[in-house]
Amino acid sequence: MIKNRFLLIFCLVFAMSGCAGNKMALTKGKSDINLTKKSIALLSVRISNQYKPNRQLELLSVVICPQSEPNCRHDFLSNPGSPYKPYKREKKHFNEYLLSYELESGTYNIDGLYTTYRIPTLTSGFGYTKLNLKTEIKPNSISYLGHLDITLREKKNNAEISAGSDTPFIDQSIAGFSSGTFDVVVEDKFDEDMKSFISEYPALKKVKVEKSILPLTPKEAVDASKVEEPATPVADAKVKEPTASNEAVTATAAPVATAAPVAANAPVVTTENLAPVDVKQNETKSIPKEAVRNLLTKWVTSWKSGDMKTYRSCYASNFHSKEMDLSAWISHKAAVRQNSKNINIRIDNLQISAGVNTAVAVFTQYYNSSILNSKSKKKLELRKISDEWKIYREIM
Numbered sequence: 001m002i003k004n005r006f007l008l009i010f011c012l013v014f015a016m017s018g019c020a021g022n023k024m025a026l027t028k029g030k031s032d033i034n035l036t037k038k039s040i041a042l043l044s045v046r047i048s049n050q051y052k053p054n055r056q057l058e059l060l061s062v063v064i065c066p067q068s069e070p071n072c073r074h075d076f077l078s079n080p081g082s083p084y085k086p087y088k089r090e091k092k093h094f095n096e097y098l099l100s101y102e103l104e105s106g107t108y109n110i111d112g113l114y115t116t117y118r119i120p121t122l123t124s125g126f127g128y129t130k131l132n133l134k135t136e137i138k139p140n141s142i143s144y145l146g147h148l149d150i151t152l153r154e155k156k157n158n159a160e161i162s163a164g165s166d167t168p169f170i171d172q173s174i175a176g177f178s179s180g181t182f183d184v185v186v187e188d189k190f191d192e193d194m195k196s197f198i199s200e201y202p203a204l205k206k207v208k209v210e211k212s213i214l215p216l217t218p219k220e221a222v223d224a225s226k227v228e229e230p231a232t233p234v235a236d237a238k239v240k241e242p243t244a245s246n247e248a249v250t251a252t253a254a255p256v257a258t259a260a261p262v263a264a265n266a267p268v269v270t271t272e273n274l275a276p277v278d279v280k281q282n283e284t285k286s287i288p289k290e291a292v293r294n295l296l297t298k299w300v301t302s303w304k305s306g307d308m309k310t311y312r313s314c315y316a317s318n319f320h321s322k323e324m325d326l327s328a329w330i331s332h333k334a335a336v337r338q339n340s341k342n343i344n345i346r347i348d349n350l351q352i353s354a355g356v357n358t359a360v361a362v363f364t365q366y367y368n369s370s371i372l373n374s375k376s377k378k379k380l381e382l383r384k385i386s387d388e389w390k391i392y393r394e395i396m
Contacts (some may be wrong), residue, residue, distance in 0.1 A: 117175035129182035288354035
């Protein structure tokens with residue numbers, strides 16, 4: 001344990017020394033982007049401390065290694081010796097970053113990233129999450145690599161990889177590094193992220209940005225193949241199985257599973273046919289998806305009936321959506337519910353992609369009431385907290 005601690009400190013000293021540190025490839029105020037010598041890779045990162053929400057983490061550095069240097073610990077810092085500057089932050093929820101790297105063409109491995117939690121003049125704690133994600137950089141190009149959603153949560157057992165040193169010194173325990181682990185989700189948020197990048201760096205409007213989403217490594221691809229498809233919710237309903245893609249990858253300390261696109265012929269789900277799972281099904285390998293399906297049953301039914309206590313229980317305590325935390329979200333929904341009559345909800349094309357502790361549910365929602373008739377595509381991101389699935393984020 002002590003050895004691991006010294007190794008971590010050594011790596012961080014090297015990372016913070018500035019020996020290999022470079023500024024971000026994109027800077028504000030520039031009207032043109034020069035691609036004659038090198039290419040540019042774009043990556044967005046969101047870091048959330050779910051374990052100790054009052055102690056949100058900062059991104060310190062990203063370790064990017066050329067394939068020709070498999071043991072490298074080079075990183076590209078925006079400001080060597082300091083954390084990156086967040087593009088967006090929500091107190092007690094997350095810090096989000098827009099990163100750009102100037103790279104030679106070739107194959108690279110995003111080995112991992114360092115995070116930190118600092119109390120000025122008192123202590124600084126550091127954590128590391130292994131990524132091992134490979135990408136190909138084309139000559140004279142700008143590539144969007146995807147979005148990394150990094151979440152620190154409490155470890156369930158000692159088999160899980162610690163976010164930092166196992167030794168519970170104050171710098172490692174105060175933010176939860178010693179007793180926590182990182183979950184990593186790789187997502188394709190091209191449209192959303194490019195709007196953010198262009199708002200910060202308008203010069204991107206003049207160039208072509210290609211999608212090159214970070215892929216699964218062979219180990220994760222094997223793990224992903226073990227994820228069961230959702231069970232058919234109603235008798236005789238037929239589901240068209242989707243093909244795996246790189247749209248969302250879930251993992252514990254490394255990416256594990258891939259979210260599937262919405263199937264064209266998926267069954268219709270309503271409060272009537274989204275039936276609770278039979279107890280016997282809990283003995284099958286599809287437990288995560290069945291548990292998520294049960295949560296959706298409770299979520300839809302409680303909203304339709306106006307049972308706001310049960311409805312609230314479907315959400316994680318650190319839930320956030322549309323700049324609202326859980327309390328603000330429930331107050332908003334309660335006001336909507338109070339002014340609505342004859343509420344009816346129908347869910348079509350439900351697809352669930354579930355890992356061990358994270359899941360994504362994507363569906364089309366038909367909502368009808370006395371004040372609103374709408375059809376919208378909805379995405380729910382879920383986390384397993386104390387053996388219960390909770391909605392962590394809701395995206396329309």
